[in-house]
Amino acid sequence: PHYYKVTSHHGQGAETIMRAEALFCQGCFTDAHIELERAYAQVRGSRQVNMALCCDFLSRRLSLYTDVEQRYTFEERYAELLRHHDASWINLWSATSAYYHALRGETDNGDPVAQGLRARASQMGVQLSTAMSFFEPELLSLDDALLAEIAADPAMADYDAFLRNLIRQKPHTLPAEQEKLLAMMGQVAQAPNHIFGMLTDVDMSFPPVQMPDGTTAELTEGTYSQFIRSDSRDVRKSAFDGIMNTYGSFGNTIAATYNGSVQNDVFQARARHYATARDARMEPLEIPTSVYDNLISEVHAAIPVLNEYLALRKALMGLDELHMYDLYTPMVKDFHMELSYDKAFDLVLEGLKPMGEDYLAKLREARVGGWIDVYPSKGKSSGAFSSGNLRDVHPYVLLNHNDNLSDTFTIAHELGHSMHSFYSNTNQPAPKSDYSLFVAEVASTCNEATMMRHLLKTFADDKKALAYLLNHFLEQFRTTVFRQTMFAEFELIAHTMAEQGQPLTRESLSKAYYELNQKYYGAVCTVDENIANEWMRIPHFYRSYYVYVYATGLCAAVSLSDKILSEGESAVRDYRKFLSAGCSVPPIDALKLAGIDMSSPEPIRRALGVFKDTLAQIEKAGKAVGTRHAANSPALLNVEHVALDAVRIGSAFTGRVITHSETPLHRLGRLEAEVVDMKEVPAGYAVGYNGTFVTKRPTTIAIVPMGH
Numbered sequence: 001p002h003y004y005k006v007t008s009h010h011g012q013g014a015e016t017i018m019r020a021e022a023l024f025c026q027g028c029f030t031d032a033h034i035e036l037e038r039a040y041a042q043v044r045g046s047r048q049v050n051m052a053l054c055c056d057f058l059s060r061r062l063s064l065y066t067d068v069e070q071r072y073t074f075e076e077r078y079a080e081l082l083r084h085h086d087a088s089w090i091n092l093w094s095a096t097s098a099y100y101h102a103l104r105g106e107t108d109n110g111d112p113v114a115q116g117l118r119a120r121a122s123q124m125g126v127q128l129s130t131a132m133s134f135f136e137p138e139l140l141s142l143d144d145a146l147l148a149e150i151a152a153d154p155a156m157a158d159y160d161a162f163l164r165n166l167i168r169q170k171p172h173t174l175p176a177e178q179e180k181l182l183a184m185m186g187q188v189a190q191a192p193n194h195i196f197g198m199l200t201d202v203d204m205s206f207p208p209v210q211m212p213d214g215t216t217a218e219l220t221e222g223t224y225s226q227f228i229r230s231d232s233r234d235v236r237k238s239a240f241d242g243i244m245n246t247y248g249s250f251g252n253t254i255a256a257t258y259n260g261s262v263q264n265d266v267f268q269a270r271a272r273h274y275a276t277a278r279d280a281r282m283e284p285l286e287i288p289t290s291v292y293d294n295l296i297s298e299v300h301a302a303i304p305v306l307n308e309y310l311a312l313r314k315a316l317m318g319l320d321e322l323h324m325y326d327l328y329t330p331m332v333k334d335f336h337m338e339l340s341y342d343k344a345f346d347l348v349l350e351g352l353k354p355m356g357e358d359y360l361a362k363l364r365e366a367r368v369g370g371w372i373d374v375y376p377s378k379g380k381s382s383g384a385f386s387s388g389n390l391r392d393v394h395p396y397v398l399l400n401h402n403d404n405l406s407d408t409f410t411i412a413h414e415l416g417h418s419m420h421s422f423y424s425n426t427n428q429p430a431p432k433s434d435y436s437l438f439v440a441e442v443a444s445t446c447n448e449a450t451m452m453r454h455l456l457k458t459f460a461d462d463k464k465a466l467a468y469l470l471n472h473f474l475e476q477f478r479t480t481v482f483r484q485t486m487f488a489e490f491e492l493i494a495h496t497m498a499e500q501g502q503p504l505t506r507e508s509l510s511k512a513y514y515e516l517n518q519k520y521y522g523a524v525c526t527v528d529e530n531i532a533n534e535w536m537r538i539p540h541f542y543r544s545y546y547v548y549v550y551a552t553g554l555c556a557a558v559s560l561s562d563k564i565l566s567e568g569e570s571a572v573r574d575y576r577k578f579l580s581a582g583c584s585v586p587p588i589d590a591l592k593l594a595g596i597d598m599s600s601p602e603p604i605r606r607a608l609g610v611f612k613d614t615l616a617q618i619e620k621a622g623k624a625v626g627t628r629h630a631a632n633s634p635a636l637l638n639v640e641h642v643a644l645d646a647v648r649i650g651s652a653f654t655g656r657v658i659t660h661s662e663t664p665l666h667r668l669g670r671l672e673a674e675v676v677d678m679k680e681v682p683a684g685y686a687v688g689y690n691g692t693f694v695t696k697r698p699t700t701i702a703i704v705p706m707g708h
Contacts, residue, residue, distance in 0.1 A: 388421020
């Protein structure tokens with residue numbers, strides 16, 4: 001309801017309709033009707049057309065529950081409004097209703113009233129989107145020079161970013177009738193995500209977990225994170241099998257649902273003349289696809305370092321085999337940090353002191369001001385999120401808090417989102433306050449990194465605590481950089497398959513996901529067969545090409561945290577510029593305000609270097625495991641962060657190695673050996689590491705023993 005209180009001159013009509021909206025959202029339809037009549041009386045004489053439209057909008061929704069006389073049809077009032085006010089108002093009514101109903105539904109997806117309200121709000125949002133579908137095509141029908149002149153007009157400063165992007169997206173904007181058709185598909189496009197949520201949050205149930213004392217415990221998505229971190233390997237395996245096998249039993253249904261989501265992505269991309277679905281998601285955000293490719297390439301190069309971490313974990317846990325259900329429990333077993341919600345929040349406040357007192361004051365307000373839904377409950381959405389869409393109220397945060405360190409960092413993470421929303425909403429007009437998807441995870445992860453640095457300093461003399469925290473830091477890298485990049489690679493594979501006309505079935509998707517796990521973990525881990533089902537439980541896949549921003553966000557956040565802690569107030573001021581930028585500048589430029597250039601792979605390399613250095617720190621804490629992997633010549637010369645304790649140069653000795661260095665190599669020697677075997681192979685025969693060379697015709701190959 002606060003959305004309607006946009007400027008002070010809206011007066012009594014705004015206050016009354018706010019009360020009416022609040023009563024409607026609470027289900028008090030008769031009282032809402034009474035307040036609505038008062039609002040109509042107040043705005044009738046004051047010629048507040050925008051407030052009158054707010055009344056009409058509420059009266060249409062109230063008509064579903066009680067007899068309401070409509071003074072105007074919504075369409076008539078809307079046409080009148082457009083003659084008096086800017087068209088951006090149309091977003092306000094849809095947003096207010098949809099956000100409140102959606103948030104209510106997240107707390108209990110089984111609540112039929114919330115489901116009904118959310119469905120009606122969604123339907124109305126589609127109707128409004130359809131009604132507004134003419135807007136962008138009509139603007140784009142104007143001459144390019146005139147559009148550029150409008151964008152440069154100081155009076156249009158609030159809309160310059162919108163107009164800049166509109167002009168840039170002109171090749172992908174369709175004629176008005178086609179835009180209207182796409183807008184009418186809104187609910188159809190949302191169906192896969194809604195089906196997935198209903199299936200996994202409401203209809204699906206999991207077998208109980210067998211506890212060490214012989215009792216059983218309820219397994220849900222909300223409690224899974226607690227069980228998979230258990231000290232008891234039997235508990236971990238029981239929870240892992242319960243989750244993965246249950247999802248597997250719905251595998252065909254989930255595959256069909258995900259296929260629907262991917263096919264919609266492909267359809268939308270092709271309808272708007274993009275080459276791929278990935279282009280359609282990244283180009284509007286002004287992010288080059290090379291950022292995505294750089295991330296995958298750099299992470300692939302660092303898989304040997306990941307293997308070293310996995311070997312360290314295996315050794316410290318004393319396991320003959322490291323299974324996928326062994327990856328989340330702390331590998332440092334002689335230290336426990338159990339944190340109630342209150343203690344966890346105190347720790348967050350202490351760790352984020354470098355952000356400034358005004359930042360902390362807003363966090364304290366969030367703690368007591370009704371911003372946060374804290375604990376797990378039946379039907380509640382799993383995971384955690386922050387919603388900052390109600391710009392004139394405050395952000396809302398959903399948690400599923402368990403009393404552990406990981407969930408303490410989740411508090412810091414989600415409040416980072418909230419503060420990003422707060423600063424953007426406070427410092428930017430509504431059209432420029434919604435920050436880009438690409439930077440959505442930077443502020444949240446910067447909070448985590450800053451808090452971690454505080455804890456590492458606090459426990460510097462406590463080897464047990466230090467090792468435990470370093471383990472958490474290593475796990476953050478594994479799950480946020482390596483795992484999310486693996487997710488991003490899976491999304492790319494799935495969408496590419498669809499774009500090439502290959503079927504997306506349970507078998508094809510699970511095979512692709514299992515092979516990725518083999519690539520990332522197989523050198524050290526026993527990759528359990530049912531990990532192939534894990535893709536089925538990832539809700540982010542229904543928001544395509546999003547997960548990569550977790551990885552790039554952490555890489556940027558690690559650098560930002562370093563700057564804040566080393567440079568102090570000046571870095572905090574620059575960071576606030578980034579937080580306050582909204583979408584007023586492209587996201588790459590927003591990060592540059594804080595001194596980070598994500599158009600280069602360098603921040604990714606630097607962050608992966610921190611991962612390697614953290615391995616060294618945990619050894620200093622008394623957890624050494626001996627000699628590590630030796631880098632070969634290309635790794636030694638091109639990828640510094642994978643050059644570990646030793647090297648095994650071969651091709652570099654002869655000068656015959658590809659290097660990114662501008663300094664030429666000079667051959668120092670020559671290696672000779674006799675051919676020891678020859679054989680004929682057919683066309684299509686794979687040769688070398690990972691089958692990277694494939695013969696195009698029948699070929700004779702020879703083996704020459706040159707050492708390794």
